[in-house]
Structures are given as structure tokens and as C-alpha cells.
Amino acid sequence: MVKLICTDVDGTLLNKQREVDDFTVKVFAQLDKSIQIIPASSRMPKALWHIQKTLxxxxxxxxxxxxxxxxxxxxxxxxxxxxxxxxxxxxTVFGLIALASLHN
Incomplete structure (x- = not known):
């Protein structure tokens, strides 16, 4: 039994226009409500909230x-x-900045 789905966002949940399409919304609506669906992304939280809301x-x-x-x-x-x-x-960050500066 599936208990959790962890999914990428860009190119997976979102289409080429960076939007959640109607098909994806319908599929998510049909999933068992006991399944946790967790978006995983390089994005900041604020950039993911509208996706969570849509789904x-x-x-x-x-x-x-x-x-x-x-x-x-x-x-x-x-x-x-x-x-x-x-x-x-x-x-570590300051060390990386110094190293990058040495190499332009």
C-alpha cells in the first residue's frame, strides 16, 4: 500500500508553461486522502505554496x-x-568566495 509520494516539481508536476495542468489536478483529487504527497524542489517555500494550493x-x-x-x-x-x-x-562560504575571487 502506498503511503507517501514524493515528487519533483519542475518538469514533473509542472508543464512547460510552469503551471499545474488540469489533468494533474484531477489525478491528485482522485488519490486516496491518506497518501501524503510531498513536493521536493530546489525552490524556496514561497515559490511552492501556490502549487500546494492548486493541488x-x-x-x-x-x-x-x-x-x-x-x-x-x-x-x-x-x-x-x-x-x-x-x-x-x-x-565555508567565505572560503568559497575567496577561492572564486582568485579564479575570477
């Missing part, structure tokens, strides 16, 4: 920034909704 899955978790941020649900971003967050230490 009526705003209450589902959301994977953003290629997995660097996982939220318990969409709609609003609050600290309480953060399930997981992975950041790059500032020292």
Missing part, C-alpha cells in the same frame, strides 16, 4: 532548497514548522 495539499510537508529545508506543511513559514534544516557554515 489541495497545503497541509502536507514540503521539501525545499534540494532538501536543505523540510517543513511540516506549507501556507506559512514559521520556525515551528521546520522539520530539518541544513546550512553551510559562514566560514
Amino acid at each position: 489541495n495539499i497545503e497541509h502536507m510537508p514540503l521539501i525545499c532548497y534540494n532538501g536543505a529545508l523540510v517543513l511540516s506543511s506549507g501556507k506559512v513559514f514559521t520556525a515551528e514548522k521546520v522539520i530539518a534544516s541544513i546550512t553551510i557554515p559562514a566560514k
Whole structure:
């Protein structure tokens, strides 16, 4: 029994016009409501909320920034909704900037 579907967004849920088409909306509406549907994307949360709303899955978790941020649900971003967050230490970032500057 399927309990969870984790899906990419761009090129998978969205068509070439970067929209959720009517067919996809109909398919999602027919899925068993006990199945969690989790969009996963490199996008920031705000850029995914309209997709969740269109598919009526705003209450589902959301994977953003290629997995660097996982939220318990969409709609609003609050600290309480953060399930997981992975950041790059500032020292590493500054080191990468310095290295990039050396190589133009």
C-alpha cells in the first residue's frame, strides 16, 4: 500500500508553461486522502505554496532548497514548522568566495 509520494516539481508536476495542468489536478483529487504527497524542489517555500494550493495539499510537508529545508506543511513559514534544516557554515562560504575571487 502506498503511503507517501514524493515528487519533483519542475518538469514533473509542472508543464512547460510552469503551471499545474488540469489533468494533474484531477489525478491528485482522485488519490486516496491518506497518501501524503510531498513536493521536493530546489525552490524556496514561497515559490511552492501556490502549487500546494492548486493541488489541495497545503497541509502536507514540503521539501525545499534540494532538501536543505523540510517543513511540516506549507501556507506559512514559521520556525515551528521546520522539520530539518541544513546550512553551510559562514566560514565555508567565505572560503568559497575567496577561492572564486582568485579564479575570477
